[in-house]
Structures are given as structure tokens and as C-alpha cells.
Amino acid sequence: MVATKNRINTPFRRDRDDLQATKFKTWRTVELGPKFQTTAQFRVLCREQFHISHDANDILYKAMFFRSLVKRRVKLVLVGSSDLGLTANSHHTVREACDVAKPLGFKLCSAEVGLQLRLQYPDQERPERCYIGMEPIMDSRGERRLFAVEHTHEGICLSTIIEDDMSWNRRAFWVFER
Numbered sequence: 001m002v003a004t005k006n007r008i009n010t011p012f013r014r015d016r017d018d019l020q021a022t023k024f025k026t027w028r029t030v031e032l033g034p035k036f037q038t039t040a041q042f043r044v045l046c047r048e049q050f051h052i053s054h055d056a057n058d059i060l061y062k063a064m065f066f067r068s069l070v071k072r073r074v075k076l077v078l079v080g081s082s083d084l085g086l087t088a089n090s091h092h093t094v095r096e097a098c099d100v101a102k103p104l105g106f107k108l109c110s111a112e113v114g115l116q117l118r119l120q121y122p123d124q125e126r127p128e129r130c131y132i133g134m135e136p137i138m139d140s141r142g143e144r145r146l147f148a149v150e151h152t153h154e155g156i157c158l159s160t161i162i163e164d165d166m167s168w169n170r171r172a173f174w175v176f177e178r
Helices: 039-047 054-064 094-104 111-120
Strands: 002-004 007-009 028-032 072-080 129-132 144-152 155-162 173-177
Touching (some): 028 111, 054 144, 072 111, 094 144, 094 173, 111 144, 111 155
Antiparallel strands (some): 002 007, 072 173, 129 144
């Protein structure tokens, strides 16, 4: 997997025998920390830049509790679903996809990475979708969700995916921390 000038080239591997997180180059570096103090400040900051889905808005308040209180930079890697051995015909939940990544050396991101990546990745191309490999956050309906950063026909968006969902897009990418 190679990311060049914020564009993604995807020479997917067919096997996982030699796959290790260390073989993936840093795709982006995002800055975490106190850029905004409240959910309301985040929404105002984002309102003109991108869309926040209803489900992302639902878990946004909880995600704010997981933000860094000190400024720090996090290196991210971008991994294709097939790089994790998950093919279009496989039936894995989102949680299982994250579980496959851990033994390969990929680290789960904090929830704040989803928020900050959306803010710091305004030039995302359409129709790219990046799932954030993170611990899920429970929404108001009791569903455990992960953030997704995507560019749809409606524009750039912060959305979510349900942890137990088996219908997620296998052509999408996963974001993990280096």
C-alpha cells in the first residue's frame, strides 16, 4: 500500500505471510490535542467544512471525553481490507477486522483520530472511505460504533459504522496508528 501526495495507490497483497505493520509507510501525521474544548466548538469548526452524519453526531459527545489534553502528533498508516486478508467474499464483522490487525502489529487509534483526521484531511478524494481502527463507542441506541472518514456524493463527511456490521465496504481502507 502506498500513499502519495494524499492519493492512495492500492497494490493489494494476495497473502498475509509477510505482512507486518512495520512494512507500511506513514500515510499521514495528525495532530491531536486541545484545538477545541467542547462538542459545540467542534461542530462550529466543522459546520462549513464537512457533513457530520446523524450517527457520528450521536457519539461525538462521548468521543470528546477521549481527546488528548496535550498536543501530540500521531503517525497513521492506511491499510486495505484485502491487506488484512479480508476479501469481498469474506463475512467478517468490523470488530473482527480490527482484531485481525492487532497481531500484525497495527495499533488501534483513539477516537480523537477520527475527529482530527476529518479536520486535517480536507482534500480527500471521492469516493474514498477510511474506517478508523479504534475502540467502539456506544451510541444512544446501544450500538457500538467506529468513526469513518469519507467523501461521498454529498461531500466530505464524518460518519460511523456499527461494530457488528458485516456489510461494510471491503474496498474501503483502514486507518491504524503506527
